[in-house]
Amino acid sequence: MKTRGERYFVKLARFGASLYDKFLDAEPIRSRLEEIASDLVSKTVKGPLLDIGTGPGRLLAEIHLRNPEIELFGLDISDAMIELARNNLQNIPVNLQVGSIRQTNYDSDFFSVITCSGSFYLWDYPEESLEEIYRILKAGRSAYLFEAYRDINKEEFQIALKNNLRQLNWIRRLFGPLAVRESVKKSYRIEEIISIIEKTSFADNYFIEKIKLSGIPMWVRISLKKMPL
Numbered sequence: 001m002k003t004r005g006e007r008y009f010v011k012l013a014r015f016g017a018s019l020y021d022k023f024l025d026a027e028p029i030r031s032r033l034e035e036i037a038s039d040l041v042s043k044t045v046k047g048p049l050l051d052i053g054t055g056p057g058r059l060l061a062e063i064h065l066r067n068p069e070i071e072l073f074g075l076d077i078s079d080a081m082i083e084l085a086r087n088n089l090q091n092i093p094v095n096l097q098v099g100s101i102r103q104t105n106y107d108s109d110f111f112s113v114i115t116c117s118g119s120f121y122l123w124d125y126p127e128e129s130l131e132e133i134y135r136i137l138k139a140g141r142s143a144y145l146f147e148a149y150r151d152i153n154k155e156e157f158q159i160a161l162k163n164n165l166r167q168l169n170w171i172r173r174l175f176g177p178l179a180v181r182e183s184v185k186k187s188y189r190i191e192e193i194i195s196i197i198e199k200t201s202f203a204d205n206y207f208i209e210k211i212k213l214s215g216i217p218m219w220v221r222i223s224l225k226k227m228p229l
């Protein structure tokens with residue numbers, strides 16, 4: 001079976017995970033997670049929140065900074081990423097687990113909010129994974145997936161990327177565009193996202209908005225609501 005990319009993360013060495021974390025730890029790249037955290041905190045006051053594909057855990061830290069009442073959970077298929085997240089989140093109460101969102105051991109109807117940033121496009125089993133999100137989400141609550149999409153407006157994207165890069169050091173200016181273009185290239189077109197969601201229990205209750213993060217118009221916020229029975 002052709003993998004979408006999750007298996008490269010399963011094999012990721014500690015060094016690769018730290019390099020990923022260090023590379024992204026710079027303004028204006030960091031502001032992507034700050035903006036997502038503010039958005040999520042505006043939607044929830046307390047209760048358990050799951051970040052799927054949490055990577056180095058930076059989104060969870062940003063959420064905690066804005067609202068320490070929210071109970072934090074992070075899941076990632078990569079051992080190395082979870083180890084790094086444990087290190088980065090040492091002073092924050094958080095439940096971190098290695099595993100795939102395709103099948104988890106969380107209770108049904110448990111989470112008040114579920115999110116991910118730049119992870120959905122890597123899942124080898126997106127429909128089954130959305131079904132698992134449906135199972136573990138409380139009825140009446142939503143999941144918000146922040147993802148790049150492929151059919152961007154290329155002209156707008158290039159201008160924004162150029163402006164953004166000006167603020168970075170030479171190494172990020174060199175490798176940043178490659179990394180960003182690669183993630184856009186690997187991501188889904190909006191119609192592909194729709195076709196995945198429509199095969200799941202979220203089929204009648206979803207919403208996809210094009211948004212900018214760090215000023216770059218390459219993102220969608222996918223809102224998936226689990227309706228009460």
Ligand SMILES: C[S@@+](CC[C@H](N)C(=O)[O-])C[C@H]1O[C@@H](n2cnc3c(N)ncnc32)[C@H](O)[C@@H]1O
Binds near residue numbers: 009075099119122
């Ligand atoms: C591009 S990184 C994004 C990390 C972090 N969310 C961020 O915004 O910086 C994608 C993450 O998703 C994780 N991942 C990929 N497939 C997964 C799956 N099926 N279940 C859980 N995590 C997964 C990877 O291990 C990786 O840490």
